[in-house]
Amino acid sequence: MTVDQQAAAADGTDGTDRLDPVAPRRRSRRDEILQIAVGLFAARGYHGVSMDDIGAAAGVTGPALYHHFAGKEAMLAAALIPVSEELLEGGRTRVAEHSGDATTVLASLIEFHVEFALANPAVIALHLHELDRLPEEPRRRIRRLQRLYVEEWVAVLTGLRRELDAAEARVLAHAAFGLMNSTPFLGGEVDRDRRAALLRAAALAALHG
Numbered sequence: 789m790t791v792d793q794q795a796a797a798a799d800g801t802d803g804t805d806r807l808d809p810v811a812p813r814r815r816s817r818r819d820e821i822l823q824i825a826v827g828l829f830a831a832r833g834y835h836g837v838s839m840d841d842i843g844a845a846a847g848v849t850g851p852a853l854y855h856h857f858a859g860k861e862a863m864l865a866a867a868l869i870p871v872s873e874e875l876l877e878g879g880r881t882r883v884a885e886h887s888g889d890a891t892t893v894l895a896s897l898i899e900f901h902v903e904f905a906l907a908n909p910a911v912i913a914l915h916l917h918e919l920d921r922l923p924e925e926p927r928r929r930i931r932r933l934q935r936l937y938v939e940e941w942v943a944v945l946t947g948l949r950r951e952l953d954a955a956e957a958r959v960l961a962h963a964a965f966g967l968m969n970s971t972p973f974l975g976g977e978v979d980r981d982r983r984a985a986l987l988r989a990a991a992l993a994a995l996h997g
Contacts, residue, residue, distance in 0.1 A: 818856045821846045825863045830910035830972070834860065834918045864918060865926040871911050872933035875904065879940040890948035894995060895988075897941060898968070902987045905971045906980060913972040938962070945995060964991045 824845045828837045839860060843853045857863050882896040905912060919927060938961050945957035952960070967990045974983060 821848070821853065821856055822863060822866055825857075825860075826867050826910045826914060829864070829918060830913040834864065834914075834921050861922060864914065865922055867911055868915060868919065868922070868930050869926060869933075871908065872930045872937070875901075876933050876937045876940070878904070879937050883940055883944065890944055893944050894948060895992065897944065898964070898988050898991045898995075901965070901968050902984050902991070905968045905987070906984055909971040909974075912969050916969070916972070938965075949997070960995055960997075964994050967991050967994060 821842065825837070825842045828842060828845060837860070839850065839853060842860075842863075843850055846853070857866065878900050879897060882900050883893055886892040886896055919930065922930070938958060941961040941964075942954055942957040945960060946952050946954060949957070968987050970987075971983075978986070
């Protein structure tokens with residue numbers, strides 16, 4: 789297995805997936821390098837990968853690599869910040885599309901997040917294990933975006949289940965994220981559609997109680 793194939797395997801894909809969970813677009817060379825870096829970070833750990841490793845896997849020289857990214861920290865931030873922004877935007881879009889129907893909104897949010905989790909297992913692994921490698925400013929920015937995303941779920945849950953206060957709904961939201969964000973640890977024994985259905989059902993059951 790080549791380094792590129794190892795990176796793709798760590799990302800749970802055939803190497804053709806994307807970081808963007810909202811809309812497909814043609815990937816630039818920068819995007820391709822970033823995807824390779826994400827796969828390597830997820831497979832070996834942030835400190836287990838050098839810029840030379842990434843350059844070799846991407847088939848570029850050191851100077852060409854630094855033309856796109858200042859270093860590994862910049863790559864990590866470039867992987868995690870846009871995804872956090874897109875999750876928040878996507879969540880808000882789902883809420884707006886079904887305003888006034890909390891049951892439908894919740895199902896739509898779950899579907900959205902499950903699709904993201906299945907498409908981006910390596911990014912989830914990075915967030916779980918490597919977020920603290922970032923400098924304070926981008927780390928704080930990511931955590932703020934994530935808090936805002938959680939609050940979209942909290943508002944829906946408290947509207948759907950009147951017995952919950954915001955703190956309790958927050959607990960349930962994080963529990964559901966734990967279910968849905970398990971994709972880095974899932975093997976390929978179950979096909980993708982069935983995995984999606986199982987994750988949606990588990991999250992829905994957890995949140996409806």
